[in-house]
Each structure stands twice: as C-alpha cells, then as structure tokens.
Amino acid sequence: MRQGRASATARLIALATVMREGDSPAGAAPWCARMLSIHRKDRILLRSVRHPIGRSFWNAVERLTLPGMVAHWLRRKREIDRLARQAAADGFTQLLVLGAGLDTLSWRTAEARVFERVVSADHPATLAAVERAVAPTSLVTLVPIDLADGLTESVPTALDPDAQTLVVIEGVLMYLSESHTERLLADLANLPAPRLRLIASYMTDRPNRPIGFTNQNALVRPWLATRGEPMLWASTDEDLGAMLDRLGWSARAFAGLETPDGSSPGLPDERLVVAER
Numbered sequence: 001m002r003q004g005r006a007s008a009t010a011r012l013i014a015l016a017t018v019m020r021e022g023d024s025p026a027g028a029a030p031w032c033a034r035m036l037s038i039h040r041k042d043r044i045l046l047r048s049v050r051h052p053i054g055r056s057f058w059n060a061v062e063r064l065t066l067p068g069m070v071a072h073w074l075r076r077k078r079e080i081d082r083l084a085r086q087a088a089a090d091g092f093t094q095l096l097v098l099g100a101g102l103d104t105l106s107w108r109t110a111e112a113r114v115f116e117r118v119v120s121a122d123h124p125a126t127l128a129a130v131e132r133a134v135a136p137t138s139l140v141t142l143v144p145i146d147l148a149d150g151l152t153e154s155v156p157t158a159l160d161p162d163a164q165t166l167v168v169i170e171g172v173l174m175y176l177s178e179s180h181t182e183r184l185l186a187d188l189a190n191l192p193a194p195r196l197r198l199i200a201s202y203m204t205d206r207p208n209r210p211i212g213f214t215n216q217n218a219l220v221r222p223w224l225a226t227r228g229e230p231m232l233w234a235s236t237d238e239d240l241g242a243m244l245d246r247l248g249w250s251a252r253a254f255a256g257l258e259t260p261d262g263s264s265p266g267l268p269d270e271r272l273v274v275a276e277r
C-alpha cells in the first residue's frame, strides 16, 4: 500500500458498490458513498459513477481491463453477507472483519444489531479515511493494524473473549505473503473465543500462471504494483485445507463464486473458504 494513502483497491470496490447499487448487498451503497465523501478525488469519482456518461466510461474501463470484475466483487459481497447472517443465526454474536477497507458488512450488521459486537481492522491509512467518514459513531470498534505482523495485541483486546466469533477476511489474503497468511491464520486460531468461524476469500493457484484473474489485461498487474498492492499469495483447496488443518481449523467448506444458473457470474479465480475452530 502506498505510504499514508487509503487502499486504492478498497476505494475501487466501494465505487463499484455505488455504481451497481442494484447488485450490491441491501444498504451497502449509501455507506460506501459516505466513506467516499471525505477526499476531493473520491468525491469526483463518486459523481462520475452516478452520472450516465461516467458510468458508460467506467463500464468501458472494466470491459478493457478485467471483464466481469464488478459482478464478481458484488457477488462475493452478497455471498459473504449471506454467510455472515447464517453465522449469526447459528449463534455467533461477535464479528471481526480484517482488511475491511471501505466494505460495509460491519456497519450494516452493527446497525441492524445482527451481531452484539463488531470490530473492523485495516491498515491505519485506510482506516483513517473510514474513521473520518463515519465519525462520530461507536457502532463498530476500529483497530489499526498491519496484518503482515500477525494479530497484534490490539485485536484480542478489542474482542469479547467469551463471544462466539465470526472472522471475515474478504479480498485481503492475496496481498499477504504465504508466511504472513499462515501466521495470521495461526494467530486467529489462537484467539480466546469459545468458538470461531472463518470466512475468507483466496486466489486460486494455477500451475505456471502468475497470481491474478485469468482474463485480466496486461495493465492490471503493474497498476496494482504502483498502488503498492501486488498480489503475493494464491492457493488451492487442497493446500489451503492442509494449512488450515495444521493450524487447528476444521469443518472446512470451499466454494466458488460462480452461480449455477449464470445469473450473477463470479470469476473462477477467487474462491471462498469457511472453516471453524
């Protein structure tokens, strides 16, 4: 991530959420618009996605760079929203979102009292933008963290150790190295909660192919690098399953984001895992 700058990918996903409000989880777009209202550059981008000409421009950019990316992001968000609400129905009362960016799951579920306690953690620079946009509110506890250092003491301190805890890591692990990912998943498994459920997305490792989306344009990789957000880690169901096993996570389920009827296609290169400890 560029020094002192909020994550470019997180801001892009928030813009996409506003642009395709109809495909976003209910109530997500207004929260994203609020988070994009602080910086002048973001306000200009926000105006562009609300204008028909601006939307045509951004749709063309998407078609040229990574066709289907926006539908994939929003499908991922709807599926994680569904899984999070299922976890609440299963008795999980605390939500921890890591690398939350400008995502709104924590805010929407805290506002609707889906979880009793909600903690959201991200890089200090990304979190600062969120904090300014939502202040003053005590709905969600914000924790600045560099996940490459594992779970520093600040995260367990913010959590209720007696609560069944759902951890969501959406669109984040690909930006950590394999050793940092393993350390983070190990630290999470050691959290002092009676029951933990993990929902995480991860990039699919394909032999002899660089990490990324199959249909991405050649410009995507250098663009991510200039933003300080190169993709560093991908895995397979088998390898990630073995890693989770080693770290004490069980009851795993892996799923793609493609819908069987093709009504809301996700891309095949990023998948979800749900595990428990």
Ligand SMILES: C[S@@+](CC[C@H](N)C(=O)[O-])C[C@H]1O[C@@H](n2cnc3c(N)ncnc32)[C@H](O)[C@@H]1O
Pocket: 001, 007, 009, 010, 013, 014, 098, 099, 100, 101, 102, 103, 121, 122, 123, 126, 145, 146, 147, 148, 169, 170, 171, 172, 175, 176
């Ligand atoms: C692609 S964005 C995803 C944001 C959000 N989870 C979503 O799905 O909309 C990646 C997020 O991971 C965060 N991130 C990446 N590396 C991180 C690190 N080492 N420590 C903390 N956050 C990190 C970025 O700040 C950014 O918010």
